[in-house]
Amino acid sequence: MHKIEAFLPPSTNVDSLEETLFAAGVVSFSTTEMQVFDRKEMKTVKYRGVERVIRHNRKLKLEIIAGKDTIGLAIGALRAYQKKEGIQGVSAFITDLEIFEN
């Protein structure tokens, strides 16, 4: 089993993405809203004459669990969603999981 952790903008339409991912064969899918520091998205803004560096943004973190056979399809589904919505700068990471038989 593998886990994909992807960071998308908070405005992501989770319903259509969920349908796409389950059709691709993922086992489970969860979302969390997080405060994220992303090196690529640091910006400096001026507020009342004072410059401030904004380091943190809100992001939607997806945790997707998929089997070895379907992980490629899950990544493909995320790529297709990213292209369709025109989302730039998606960060995603993949981890191995051990299966626990209950």
Place this chain on the structure above:
Amino acid sequence: MHKLEIYTTGELADIDFLHEIGAEIIGSLAVGHYRKFVPATETDSAASPAIPAMSLAGMKVEVFTASLDSSLLQRLSSTGSVLDVRVHRCDSVDFCDSTAECAEIPSTYVDPPTTPDSSPTKCIVEPFTAGYLRMRVETGKNPDCLTVIFRSLAALDIDAQNGRKFRQGDTDFITLTIAQTNEKVLRRLQEEIEGGMAANALQDKTRVAAAPVSGCSALFLELQGSSSMPAVKLTAKGRASAIRAAFHEEIIAFDWDVSIGRITGSGNKVEDLYYLKACGHNPVNEQHLTLLGTRITGENHA
């Protein structure tokens, strides 16, 4: 690449040094993380053993970084507010546009001319990823819907990779990932499915999968779930579309209704799970599964 999970009782500002390590992502979220510890006491432990206590961390910080050295871990362990640190190995996924896999998926499917929608069934096929299409079927509550779909797929020799089926109110939703094929075959598939779902259509059709499925091996049917929501797990090897069509043909014969379906598999392997709506006059039992297996393979599964 490594992922660090840091459970802290303080704020992100207490571990601000994390911003200096060149991490890809640092994220924080509020959690309730409990850790048991036994406080050191000066009294004789035999007379009055120390009572284990619980520490609570209110924040979890996740760090994804390519560089991980022991000095960072030492600094984290010496930080008073850090309760727990876990390290996992991971890899980054490339979503860059320049890779060949991200190229535009050539679509052979053209939207059909719009016609007045007289049928309550909708079958939509869209490009999905390279080599695959996504088919979505929406129809009125119909116990035969999966039978119609898999029979159509088997007739046109199209394999379904993965999918799911669920029911919301009076509507059945089926989503399947199918292998890419040409426009003519896709149109026929849509016509077969939409026509097959029409009321009483199945009563006129003869059973297509009357004969056992040739080449089907390693068939295993397992009864799961509870008596109020039984589930049948189907695993087999062979022509996936034919095996599923035969399975659902037999489901109709037993008068069972699949309310939730999870379709998985790869290549010639089938691994599906179907939750059946409890049928009072014909509850699911092991004998049914034995008979089902015999009918699908033509071999005695007793």
